Amino acid sequence: SAETRPEFEQIDFLRDRHVRFFQRTLQVLPERYASLETTRLTIIFFALSGLDVLDALDVIDRNVMIEWIYSLQVLPTEDQSNLSRCGFRGSSHIGIPYSTKGPGVLHPYDSGHVAMTYTGLCSLLILGDDLSRVNKQACLAGLRALQLEDGSFYAVPEGSENDIRFIYCAASICYMLDDWSGMDIQKAIEYIRGSLSYDNGFGQGAGRESHGGWTYCAIASLCLMGRLEEALSQRELDRIRRWCIMRQQTGFHGRPNKPVDTCYSFWVGATLELLDVFQYTNFDKNRSFILSTQDRLVGGFAKWPDSHPDPLHAYLGLCGLSLIGEPSLRKVHAALNITQRAFQHLQQLQQTWKDSTVNNNVHFGV
Amino acid sequence: IDRKEWADLEPVPQDDGPNPVVKIAYSEKFSDVYDYFRALLKNDERSERAFALTAEAIELNAANYTVWHYRRVLLQALSKDLREEMRYITAIIEEQPKNYQVWHHRRMVVEWLNDPSEELEFIADILSQDAKNYHAWQHRQWVIQEYKLWDNELEFVENLLEDDVRNNSAWNQRHFVISHTTGFSDPAIVEREIQYCLSQIKKAPHNESAWNYLKGMLQDRGLSSPPGLLERVLELKDTHCSPYLLAFLFDCYEDALENSNQKENVGEEERKETLRKALEICELLAQEKDTIRKEYWLYLGRSLKSKSGISSPSDESPEPSVPASGQQEMS
Numbered sequence: 001s002a003e004t005r006p007e008f009e010q011i012d013f014l015r016d017r018h019v020r021f022f023q024r025t026l027q028v029l030p031e032r033y034a035s036l037e038t039t040r041l042t043i044i045f046f047a048l049s050g051l052d053v054l055d056a057l058d059v060i061d062r063n064v065m066i067e068w069i070y071s072l073q074v075l076p077t078e079d080q081s082n083l084s085r086c087g088f089r090g091s092s093h094i095g096i097p098y099s100t101k102g103p104g105v106l107h108p109y110d111s112g113h114v115a116m117t118y119t120g121l122c123s124l125l126i127l128g129d130d131l132s133r134v135n136k137q138a139c140l141a142g143l144r145a146l147q148l149e150d151g152s153f154y155a156v157p158e159g160s161e162n163d164i165r166f167i168y169c170a171a172s173i174c175y176m177l178d179d180w181s182g183m184d185i186q187k188a189i190e191y192i193r194g195s196l197s198y199d200n201g202f203g204q205g206a207g208r209e210s211h212g213g214w215t216y217c218a219i220a221s222l223c224l225m226g227r228l229e230e231a232l233s234q235r236e237l238d239r240i241r242r243w244c245i246m247r248q249q250t251g252f253h254g255r256p257n258k259p260v261d262t263c264y265s266f267w268v269g270a271t272l273e274l275l276d277v278f279q280y281t282n283f284d285k286n287r288s289f290i291l292s293t294q295d296r297l298v299g300g301f302a303k304w305p306d307s308h309p310d311p312l313h314a315y316l317g318l319c320g321l322s323l324i325g326e327p328s329l330r331k332v333h334a335a336l337n338i339t340q341r342a343f344q345h346l347q348q349l350q351q352t353w354k355d356s357t358v359n360n361n362v363h364f365g366v
Numbered sequence: 367i368d369r370k371e372w373a374d375l376e377p378v379p380q381d382d383g384p385n386p387v388v389k390i391a392y393s394e395k396f397s398d399v400y401d402y403f404r405a406l407l408k409n410d411e412r413s414e415r416a417f418a419l420t421a422e423a424i425e426l427n428a429a430n431y432t433v434w435h436y437r438r439v440l441l442q443a444l445s446k447d448l449r450e451e452m453r454y455i456t457a458i459i460e461e462q463p464k465n466y467q468v469w470h471h472r473r474m475v476v477e478w479l480n481d482p483s484e485e486l487e488f489i490a491d492i493l494s495q496d497a498k499n500y501h502a503w504q505h506r507q508w509v510i511q512e513y514k515l516w517d518n519e520l521e522f523v524e525n526l527l528e529d530d531v532r533n534n535s536a537w538n539q540r541h542f543v544i545s546h547t548t549g550f551s552d553p554a555i556v557e558r559e560i561q562y563c564l565s566q567i568k569k570a571p572h573n574e575s576a577w578n579y580l581k582g583m584l585q586d587r588g589l590s591s592p593p594g595l596l597e598r599v600l601e602l603k604d605t606h607c608s609p610y611l612l613a614f615l616f617d618c619y620e621d622a623l624e625n626s627n628q629k630e631n632v633g634e635e636e637r638k639e640t641l642r643k644a645l646e647i648c649e650l651l652a653q654e655k656d657t658i659r660k661e662y663w664l665y666l667g668r669s670l671k672s673k674s675g676i677s678s679p680s681d682e683s684p685e686p687s688v689p690a691s692g693q694q695e696m697s
Contacts, residue, residue, distance in 0.1 A: 031393055037429075039429075160470060161469070161470045208500075245662050280662035
């Protein structure tokens with residue numbers, strides 16, 4: 001218990017500090033955060049999902065958030081010539097005038113980014129939105145345009161690096177929209193299998209060093225696709241379990257012989273959860289490490305003890321604690337990385353979509 | 367920004383609407399550069415002044431992928447000197463070696479030049495500052511594979527492992543090189559690699575990377591297949607023990623049990639003994655040598671016992687179909 005531990009090892013969880021950390025994140029950040037400009041939507045996701053895990057979404061104005069997120073949607077132009085570029089932007093950095101409705105504005109360099117489409121949709125769900133203003137067909141067209149022959153995805157249609165991270169984003173988008181026409185699943189599975197390393201973790205692509213983050217992307221993608229046991233044999237799954245569980249040192253690290261880092265308590269922890277063996281890890285040591293990276297003054301979590309907290313580690317630190325059952329934290333859906341509460345909202349939404357399709361079919365005599 | 371030079375252009379501010387979220391508070395200087403950048407972008411202007419401005423925009427935020435893309439458009443439209451661009455990107459990567467955009471840009475320029483001649487040395491320099499930089503290793507693999515630069519890579523890897531035998535990236539690169547050159551089918555190569563692993567393990571026993579490499583190389587050919595390997599590992603058990611050595615032994619025994627299912631000449635007594643040794647390893651790991659994974663090793667022991675189909679006098683009742691969870695409750 002907290003009373004019997006020595007004073008220097010305070011491991012109490014400072015919920016209110018974390019709530020305020022995320023509130024401040026959602027407001028204004030100083031100029032030294034400039035490198036986050038094009039990924040601001042992912043930062044919103046970390047803050048909103050973090051507040052959701054803390055069961056503290058009541059501190060924000062949902063409608064304000066929802067409008068701002070919709071302003072980032074790249075919508076089809078009048079002539080629909082930009083369909084392969086649709087999705088969500090990370091921010092307003094291109095200079096498109098603020099608008100939450102279509103038609104889209106023709107601009108030579110405006111297109112969505114797969115990770116922003118993914119976090120944009122998650123954020124809307126977390127806020128309780130019904131996605132009715134999402135142009136789903138446009139998002140899926142934009143997604144199809146990003147997949148390469150080898151099954152991996154670019155982030156943007158103009159081209160970028162391509163790897164397993166964006167397969168995860170694509171799988172999440174298809175899962176949320178309940179429409180797998182956005183990607184060639186078989187090719188994606190081939191790329192994922194090709195990324196399995198000799199040591200039984202997954203790298204960012206074939207031949208590359210295995211890593212906790214990419215292993216999460218691989219396994220979570222297969223789970224979202226419903227193809228985990230089809231893509232990987234029992235023997236392979238057991239070997240992957242071994243690689244993952246060996247990542248625990250106190251908390252978890254991302255690669256053998258690297259230092260532990262708070263975010264891997266989620267990346268590796270969630271993977272172990274998806275593989276049904278998270279229960280065999282050491283919860284106590286994991287918790288102690290995560291809390292040692294807690295910033296007792298400003299809130300949030302850092303990658304290491306005595307380091308500066310940031311939104312990503314603050315969010316994933318909470319998710320890591322949620323996995324081990326920290327009281328007062330909501331449960332997280334391990335594959336989709338949103339709370340079970342937000343996931344249930346998604347399920348209800350998807351049911352209404354199915355129901356309305358049936359009604360339409362009945363009405364039109366299909 | 368020299369206002370005269372840009373007088374023809376209307377700067378375009380960022381527009382986050384009435385209630386911006388996660389707004390970054392830019393200085394006037396920063397906004398100035400990017401307001402003009404947005405104006406150029408809107409008109410898709412192809413000019414020297416646009417090219418010069420991308421460098422200023424990059425200096426303020428090298429993670430803005432749109433700026434890099436526009437710069438590439440201009441490099442081609444203006445037929446800029448790509449050798450000079452290589453010098454430019456080299457300097458930027460040296461400052462910001464963990465940025466995705468700068469490595470992607472370098473790859474594009476190398477492809478346009480179709481000249482990888484500077485790459486291995488450049489990457490070696492970046493790795494000398496951080497020997498595990500994932501971007502650097504990825505770029506290195508791409509260059510080697512694309513331009514077939516395999517010849518000296520094994521030597522490069524061995525030098526890195528001399529510096530730090532626990533460098534997991536270097537072990538991964540070793541596997542990459544060999545699998546794409548000689549391969550692992552030749553028994554002479556396998557034996558050479560086994561010897562290499564064991565000698566590194568003797569120098570630094572607590573090294574997961576070396577053990578992962580050894581197991582990874584052999585796991586699909588049968589861990590018990592190289593003759594004498596099990597014995598060579600058992601020799602190290604007392605003097606160079608580690609959780610990885612013990613896990614390797616467990617995997618050997620598990621492998622032997624699986625294969626013995628097909629073999630006629632492996633008697634029941636021998637199988638029982640193999641299982642007993644495997645379970646002994648699990649106990650040792652769970653109770654003493656790798657206690658953080660105690661529950662996992664106990665679970666593995668239960669699974670192996672159940673899979674082996676070998677009953678023992680101590681079995682009172684059927685094995686539970688779902689292994690018991692040993693996890694402590696959060697109070």
